[in-house]
Amino acid sequence: xxxxxxxxxxxxxxxxxxxxxxxxxxxxxxxxxxxxxxxxxxxxxxxxxxxxxxxxxxxxxxxxxxxxxxxxxxxxxxxxxxxxxxxxxxxxxxxxxxxxxxxxxxxxxxxxxxxxxxxxxxxxxxxxxxxxxxxxxxxxxxxxxxxxxxxxxxxxxxxxxxxxxxxxxxxxxxxxxxxxxxxxxxxxxxxxxxxxxxxxxxxxxxxxxxxxxxxxxxxxxxxxxxxxxxxxxxxxxxxxxxxxxxxxxxxxxxxxxxxxxxxxxxxxxxxxxxxxxxxxxxxxxxxxxxxxxxxx
Amino acid sequence: xxxxxxxxxxxxxxxxxxxxxxxxxxxxxxxxxxxxxxxxxxxxxxxxxxxxxxxxxxxxxxxxxxxxxxxxxxxxxxxxxxxxxxxxxxxxxxxxxxxxxxxxxxxxxxxxxxxxxxxxxxxxxxxxxxxxxxxxxxxxxxxxxxxxxxxxxxxxxxxxxxxxxxxxxxxxxxxxxxxxxxxxxxxxxxxxxxxxxxxxxxxxxxxxxxxxxxxxxxxxxxxxxxxxxxxxxxxxxxxxxxxxxxxxxxxxxxxxxxxxxxxxxx
Numbered sequence: 048x049x050x051x052x053x054x055x056x057x058x059x060x061x062x063x064x065x066x067x068x069x070x071x072x073x074x075x076x077x078x079x080x081x082x083x084x085x086x087x088x089x090x091x092x093x094x095x096x097x098x099x100x101x102x103x104x105x106x107x108x109x110x111x112x113x114x115x116x117x118x119x120x121x122x123x124x125x126x127x128x129x130x131x132x133x134x135x136x137x138x139x140x141x142x143x144x145x146x147x148x149x150x151x152x153x154x155x156x157x158x159x160x161x162x163x164x165x166x167x168x169x170x171x172x173x174x175x176x177x178x179x180x181x182x183x184x185x186x187x188x189x190x191x192x193x194x195x196x197x198x199x200x201x202x203x204x205x206x207x208x209x210x211x212x213x214x215x216x217x218x219x220x221x222x223x224x225x226x227x228x229x230x231x232x233x234x235x236x237x238x239x240x241x242x243x244x245x246x247x248x249x250x251x252x253x254x255x256x257x258x259x260x261x262x263x264x265x266x267x268x269x270x271x272x273x274x275x276x277x278x279x280x281x282x283x284x285x286x287x288x289x290x291x292x293x294x295x296x297x298x299x300x301x302x303x304x305x306x307x308x309x310x311x312x313x314x315x316x317x318x319x320x321x322x323x324x325x326x327x328x329x330x331x332x333x334x335x336x337x338x339x340x341x342x343x
Numbered sequence: 344x345x346x347x348x349x350x351x352x353x354x355x356x357x358x359x360x361x362x363x364x365x366x367x368x369x370x371x372x373x374x375x376x377x378x379x380x381x382x383x384x385x386x387x388x389x390x391x392x393x394x395x396x397x398x399x400x401x402x403x404x405x406x407x408x409x410x411x412x413x414x415x416x417x418x419x420x421x422x423x424x425x426x427x428x429x430x431x432x433x434x435x436x437x438x439x440x441x442x443x444x445x446x447x448x449x450x451x452x453x454x455x456x457x458x459x460x461x462x463x464x465x466x467x468x469x470x471x472x473x474x475x476x477x478x479x480x481x482x483x484x485x486x487x488x489x490x491x492x493x494x495x496x497x498x499x500x501x502x503x504x505x506x507x508x509x510x511x512x513x514x515x516x517x518x519x520x521x522x523x524x525x526x527x528x529x530x531x532x533x534x535x536x537x538x539x540x541x542x543x544x545x546x547x548x549x550x551x552x553x554x555x556x557x558x559x560x561x562x563x564x565x566x567x568x569x570x571x572x573x574x575x576x577x578x579x580x581x582x583x584x585x586x587x588x589x590x591x592x593x594x595x596x597x598x599x600x601x602x603x604x605x606x607x608x609x
Contacts, residue, residue, distance in 0.1 A: 060603070061603065106604075109604070112440045113439075113440065114436055114601065115601055116598070116601045116602045118602075134442070134444060137440055137441060137442050140440065142437070142440050144433075144436065148432060148433050149432060149433035149434045149436070150432075150434070151357060151361060151432075151434070152432075153361045153364040154360055154361065158356075158357070162353050162354075162356075162357050163437075163441060165349050165350050165352070165353030166350055166353065166438065166441040166442065166448070167441050167442045167443075168349075168350075168442045168443075194364070210437070214442070
């Protein structure tokens with residue numbers, strides 16, 4: 048059964064200017080954040096939401112996490128409707144957002160995680176072990192008792208992942224998760240994600256980093272201006288050459304084309320230069336994954 | 344352990360740890376309490392013993408009026424702060440994706456802050472009695488009933504403040520209204536009978552007025568529950584009407600915020 052299903056989802060944001068704003072100028076009307084978007088993701092899928100700024104990536108994540116409600120269409124997570132069964136959906140979903148200052152600054156990393164774990168109804172006896180595990184997986188074991196107000200951006204980002212994982216979600220939502228991470232932390236991060244996907248966790252990754260999306264995803268959704276331009280199934284995760292081996296997933300949006308066409312389309316939409324860096328591969332990540340495999 | 348109790352303990356622990364690590368906060372509050380009491384004490388002395396509103400000395404009258412009024416404002420402010428701080432720090436959206444329902448989360452999050460305003464009230468009244476020798480003849484049972492109803496009322500007002508913050512990003516407006524209009528009309532500093540007739544009618548429609556009247560009767564006059572029945576009934580009616588209304592309004596505002604994508608706006 049598919050873990051996340053979008054059916055003809057449309058989301059608009061209305062701009063209501065202030066009533067008595069005679070001095071400044073404000074935008075009026077509405078922004079179509081998503082228009083008639085449909086896709087489905089299975090357990091173990093790593094789905095990259097790829098697109099330039101304002102393409103609808105974060106809106107997609109927020110709809111899955113119940114933070115937003117769709118104007119039309121339906122979103123289902125693990126069989127539950129996000130509008131009518133939001134509570135059940137939230138039990139399934141972990142989210143690590145880009146703005147990772149979203150912690151209580153005068154609590155340590157461990158105390159923050161304990162707090163969020165309690166709200167996520169992780170049973171009290173299981174919490175210490177679970178927190179140790181996610182701190183280790185996110186590379187924060189040594190900073191566990193440091194107040195988070197002393198954290199760097201990268202450490203906040205890792206703690207965001209730890210927080211999302213502590214309830215063991217079946218759907219993990221990541222918004223630009225490696226933006227502040229160094230190379231070693233990134234490798235460690237993707238190795239963790241790989242292990243989660245092996246355990247059938249469905250991972251959504253919003254990014255405008257084409258190289259990263261091509262390297263880590265089993266599925267690639269290209270969004271632009273709220274439209275789903277392409278939905279492609281990629282090769283196996285982290286093989287390093289998935290992109291050239293990509294294939295259309297039944298061409299649901301009528302714009303599957305070849306993998307190279309998708310790449311060209313992406314770089315044309317974003318205006319970024321296509322340096323071909325996505326073919327370099329993720330050697331460090333693959334090494335970290337092998338290391339994990341050997342350790343287990 | 345019951346999940347709700349577990350969540351409440353986690354929230355209390357978070358707030359306690361944060362308060363402890365803000366080392367100077369408690370001392371500042373304590374100094375504020377004593378400064379305010381001293382000001383009211385010397386004001387009542389300046390006015391003289393001849394002024395006995397509702398038949399009691401002016402300082403105890405002020406002690407109960409301002410103490411309870413501060414309790415209401417602090418409680419409403421506490422709820423507002425819970426939402427406002429979470430919006431500003433970016434925790435609100437993350438909190439709203441946990442397995443805890445938004446309404447439960449806001450109410451539980453406010454409990455410790457609510458505890459803070461209750462502690463403030465108790466310290467205020469205790470200091471007024473012990474240090475400034477305010478004469479009290481308390482009926483403890485009546486005091487407890489008035490306090491419980493006042494807390495329920497403060498809960499409703501606090502939820503309204505949180506609702507206004509989520510819906511219009513202006514919860515502070517409600518607290519301002521509480522801090523100005525209600526202060527003037529609810530008999531905090533002088534008996535409402537002193538107001539002109541139209542304002543006295545308006546004052547009769549304010550729930551705070553009954554809470555303050557009830558507490559004065561219970562704490563300063565030792566009135567029994569039966570003697571306070573009309574005041575307690577009025578207070579109970581306000582609670583029964585306002586609390587479900589506040590919870591309904593919060594639910595609607597949260598849904599509208601999810602629809603409009605304004606949950607984290609401030």
